[in-house]
Amino acid sequence: MKVLLIEDNKEMILNIIKYLSQEGMICEVAENLFDAQDKILSFEYDCILLDLTLPDGNGLSLLKELKRLESKPDVLIISAKNSLEDKLLGLDLGADDYLPKPFHLAELLARIKAIYRRTKLGGTEVLVFEEIQVQYQNLLASVHGKQLDLTKKEFDLLVFLITNKNRVLGKSAIAQHLWGDYTDNLSNFDFVYQHIKNLRKKIAEAGGRDYLSTVYGIGYKFGANQS
Template identity: 70%
Template sequence: MKILLVEDNPELTQNIVEYLEQQGLRCEAVTSRFEAEDRLLAYAYDCLLLDLMLPDGNGLQLLEWLKSNAIPLPVLIISAKNALDDRLRGLDLGADDYLPKPFHLAELLARLRAIYRRAKLGGKDELVFGEILIRIQSLEVFVHQTLLDLTKKEFDLLVFLLVNKNKVLSKQSIANHLWGDYTDNLANFDFVYQHIKNLRKKITAAGGKDYLSTVYGLGYKFDEYAQ
């Protein structure tokens, strides 16, 4: 899961980012509404963590911007500003949940996972496709009941491809989803090919079909119609 955090408190930002990274989530942080808009136009995220009190405006304005630009992104508001009208306004503008400060990081993680399950997995903790079973919380993948020995990046790659099955994903979009800001200055994304190759090899070695198709000149896709 890839998260964008919009929060101008440095200490809280550091605590959230470090905790979520330790739990296997990727979390990038910005400090203002306009930084968030730039990032959301350039990259894809699974969820937005949004503070309402920002140095360049109110987080509700960012929700309005998301709505006007038709960006379907799950949103969890985190804010000490817990007046009922702000909470209702945020939910009316498309926010999925509201967590008042201060909060326990474990609860934040639970809320994020619940939002992700509702938005991406239909409320389930598992993804099942044919002979492939993915358990999200335990980071396990089974093919014909055989547990695959996947790296964290290979696991995240498989979930990303399966959630976006039949869509062509460019090397850059895959790299940005898995590595975020670290890919900004790279000359190429050839390392994505190696991860695709390794994942394909492990699935087929366990008796699974080769669903990972290369679309030359464009990228890769999880093809549910693969023979």
């Protein structure tokens, strides 16, 4: 899962990034609205953690821009502003949940996972596509009931493909989802092809169909209508 934390408290940033990274999440940071706007227009995220009180404005203004995006990231407001008016306005503008500060990091993680289950996995920990079954909580994937031996990146790639089925995904979008800011200075994304190749091979060896097609010059598309 790729997360964008929009927060200006440096101590909180370090604590959240360390905790979520240990849970296998890709975490990026924007410390103000200007940087946040640039990131959400340039990259895609599964979840946005949004503080309301930022140096250059109110975080709620960002929710209006998020509505216009083709991708719809989950939004969890994390703020010391705990008035009912702020909460209702944030939810009305499209936020998925509201967590007042201070909070325990374990609760933050639980809220992120709960939103993801509700919006991306249909309210369950099990993601099913044709003969492929993914147990998100246990990081397990199987084909026709046969467990796949996937690396963490391959597992994340499979979840990303299934939750974005029938969409054309560019190589850079896949790379950013799996590696975050680390990919910014890379000259090519050949490693994406290698992970795609490995995932295809493991699914085929378990008796699964190949649902991936290559979109020349762009990336890949995953769906039941593929060869």
